[in-house]
Amino acid sequence: MNWLSDFRGPHATGGRAARLAFFAAAVSAMVLGVAGVGVAAANTVVDTIPVGGSPSGVAVSPFGARAYVVNRGDNSVSVISTFTNTVVDTVTVGDFPVGVAVNPLGSRVYVTNQFDDTVSVISTFTNKVVDTVTVGIGPSGVAASADGSRVYATNSGDDTVSVIDTGTNTEVDTVTVGDAPNMLAVTPDGFHVYASNAFDGTVSVIETAGNTVIDTVTVGAGAFGVAVTPDGSRVYVTSAFDDTVSVIETADNTLLDTITVGDLPQGVVANPDGSRVYVANGIDETVSVVETAGNTVVEAIPVGSDAFGVAASPDGSRVYVTNRSDDTVSVIAVQKCLGSLCIATGSLVGGGSLVGAGSLGRGSLAGGGSLAGTASTGSFTS
Secondary structure: OOOOOOOOOHHHHHHHHHHHHHHHHHHHHHHHHHHOOOEEOOOEEEEEEEOOOOEEEEEEOOOOOEEEEEEOOOOEEEEEEOOOOEEEEEEEOOOOEEEEEEOOOOOEEEEEEOOOOEEEEEEOOOOEEEEEEEOOOOEEEEEEOOOOOEEEEEEOOOOEEEEEEOOOOEEEEEEEOOOOEEEEEEOOOOOEEEEEEOOOOEEEEEEOOOOEEEEEEEOOOOEEEEEEOOOOOEEEEEEOOOOEEEEEEOOOOEEEEEEEOOOOEEEEEEOOOOOEEEEEEOOOOEEEEEEOOOOEEEEEEEOOOOEEEEEEOOOOOEEEEEEOOOOEEEEEEOOEEEOOEEEOOOOOOOOOOOOOOOOOOOOEEOOOEEOOOOOOOOOEOO
């Protein structure tokens, strides 16, 4: 059983600008007419979604339309529409699910089931389990490689990491790591996996070419959540027993910094541009916002009871936090919100300028939808 299971030209330009302004105003009127005109500050909870019993892991699909939440209390996965912030389906999985990951195409969801030593494979087209993979003892964390060809699962009961071939959905290798491995993350280039080991306070660095441990980094007590920045240069690891986050430099696998956060830090995620890291703190029921430029905590956001898993939307406009003790997911708006229309500071729509560079930006419209511009992508365990 997982060690933390029970813790709590000028004329033309002017015309174009006018058309853009008209479009933005029309969208604003439409949204505000439905949602009202209440203003919410940036980094605040804008919605709370009831899910299944004791939610733990959460992952967002690569295009941001769905969030998947594993509920260990009732052996299910809640499928959330990020546009409406409602549960649109529930999938029955194995015994005591804790970790969840979505493949890069968004076609499969992988869920670790800690009490029956399996990983459930869910088709996102049907929201049904299409395969079950037998792994090691007490699987917990799970992560997919960038090309989707491999899925890695930590087995806290036998101190290994299972390597799953997603083409055949079979375990093709096991890697011995530290004591009670918990969470893990794959670097963007797919060359390395970083796995936290709870009982010895270390992180095992696995080289994926040969599935061998090439380094071990000592971090804080109770090493738990793991997140890699999008550029692959840093790894952030929560230490639940000493209320810190360790920052590892991946170039030489050395400890670069240690950040004090809230009480019982568990899940951790980096936002898509790598400027912020979000840490779920279970006992004080907050999310610490870490500015990665200086590795400093710039804000603490109140969420639900026993904040545990955390995931970011592909466009960075939303952060989703599971609250184990009240069976909910908190939805944090990263930008300032006027009604349901969330905008960045100094612009009318999203992160772009209404006139100027020619982009309406990346504003989020009532959930995970993108008002204009482009979207990018979006794991966790018990």
